[in-house]
Amino acid sequence: MxxxxxxxxxxxxxxxxxxxxxxxxxxxxxKHEIVLHNDEVNTFDFVIDSLVTVCDHTLEQAEQCTILVHYKGKCAVKTGEYKDLEPRCSKLLELGLSAEIV
CATH class of the missing domain: 1.20.5 (Single alpha-helices involved in coiled-coils or other helix-helix interfaces)
Structure with missing residues (x-):
């Protein structure tokens, strides 16, 4: 050679x-995203409260995301590194919401 x-x-x-x-x-x-899916089970108020608590949303952010989930079927509710999103997504799932990290 x-x-x-x-x-x-x-x-x-x-x-x-x-x-x-x-x-x-x-x-x-x-960057990854937590995507919240519509589930036809939880109330608007419950989803809003969950997003404020778990994802550190303002009330307005949580309301807007909840409306998008309701009408579009899903919405990215939090963006960041996987290691930050994983416990948040787990908490949303524990609360009975339908969420995934993408």
């Missing part, structure tokens, strides 16, 4: 390694 071929292999190896490291960093800092 010529020196050009060896140099090219080393270059590709370095590029692949950098790409892998970049992918890991992006996944760690990538």
């Amino acid at each position: 010529g020196s050009f071929a060896v140099s090219k292999i080393k270059q590709m190896s370095t590029i692949e390694k950098i790409q892998e490291e970049l992918d890991v960093l992006l996944n760690e800092t990538r």
